[in-house]
Ligand SMILES: Nc1nc2c(ncn2[C@@H]2O[C@H](COP(=O)(O)OP(=O)(O)OP(=O)(O)O)[C@@H](O)[C@H]2O)c(=O)[nH]1
């Protein structure tokens with residue numbers, strides 16, 4: 001669902017009327033109750049069916065008939081300002097937040113107004129507001145500057161606007177910033193190489209190899225990459241270094257293209273999250289759960305890491321924070337049994353997706369890979385096709401170790417996708433290229449920091465552009 005489909009509301013200045021005003025003295029709960037019992041507009045639906053609940057906002061048609069006339073001057077003003085603004089989420093949010101200093105009834109009114117103006121169902125708006133309010137309380141955030149970024153992230157997910165240019169450029173900026181140190185190692189060195197050679201001769205390619213190996217692209221992947229680049233230069237019949245960046249950009253674009261895959265599953269979708277200790281499995285689950293929740297899914301997380309009591313508690317706290325369901329048993333419980341029971345629970349309780357956390361290390365006597373194989377088998381027995389995805393979490397700061405981990409886990413249990421964490425601030429980002437070249441496993445998300453919004457879909461094209469500074 002694209003951005004412009006959401007613009008129905010702004011088509012003509014006469015065909016739209018704003019939602020009714022709500023008493024600004026109301027607390028968030030009173031405000032939401034009031035807006036539920038007194039629907040502000042022609043959208044009179046009450047409780048949505050579970051299926052409707054799971055529909056993202058954009059999938060819902062804009063109401064045919066529009067709400068009653070605005071009763072408050074700010075609503076009329078905001079309607080006009082939104083219509084005249086560029087159709088970008090950041091612009092809309094700027095207008096919605098204009099003049100506001102912090103959370104409170106006015107914020108809820110304005111957010112509710114934005115949802116309705118975009119034709120989102122009422123239940124969706126109130127659910128969003130309730131969750132956001134609870135999150136603000138938990139984080140003890142009051143001021144707009146503390147929560148603006150998270151709010152935009154949530155809106156982008158809830159309204160399915162993450163793919164739009166606006167969000168993509170925000171992400172691109174973040175990716176570029178995160179890659180600063182890697183760029184020091186690759187881009188600036190390549191720029192130096194290009195300016196010091198008149199021709200892409202043997203010496204040029206050798207120096208390029210050195211740069212790439214030093215930048216954690218790795219020995220084998222560097223060889224493959226350089227051979228491919230030489231082949232491109234040969235085919236284009238040129239030795240001019242000016243053509244190099246173009247070849248490199250094409251090569252990286254091909255590398256990260258990825259195949260289209262069937263994403264439909266028999267619910268609940270079972271996702272097994274694996275990786276060595278400390279790479280960011282548990283926090284990645286929290287971030288993925290948060291994303292899925294914002295996209296309207298019912299999410300369960302299962303504490304399959306029973307090695308440490310703290311690991312279960314950590315997951316439980318995250319589940320509460322993002323509003324997901326949690327399934328866990330005591331410390332030392334059999335991880336495969338936890339996984340089995342959790343899926344059983346997810347089926348009964350009609351969850352849409354379940355993330356199974358696993359340990360990154362075990363007591364020395366037990367082999368981690370054997371344990372993971374057991375969990376995988378059990379999941380498949382309980383629910384056909386499960387695990388639908390095995391996500392390997394890899395820490396980018398470990399550089400070349402990321403490659404041996406990918407190899408090890410792929411051979412033992414199979415890896416469907418990789419989430420590369422801690423790409424922010426590492427100089428070892430070149431490992432992304434090595435993983436893609438050597439294993440062909442898609443990198444689906446990258447971690448660019450510790451906040452919820454810092455886990456974002458990986459876009460190879462953006463990565464290449466950020467890296468090459470093209
Ligand atoms: N800077 C940064 N830190 C991250 C990122 N992802 C995770 N972390 C941090 O990495 C640390 C370890 O994360 P966990 O999620 O506990 O790692 P784990 O793989 O579950 O660890 P074990 O349960 O011990 O196996 C935490 O402090 C996270 O906040 C990221 O993308 N960027």
Ligand SMILES: [Mg+2]
Pocket residue numbers: 281282283305311357
């Ligand atoms: Mg963990």
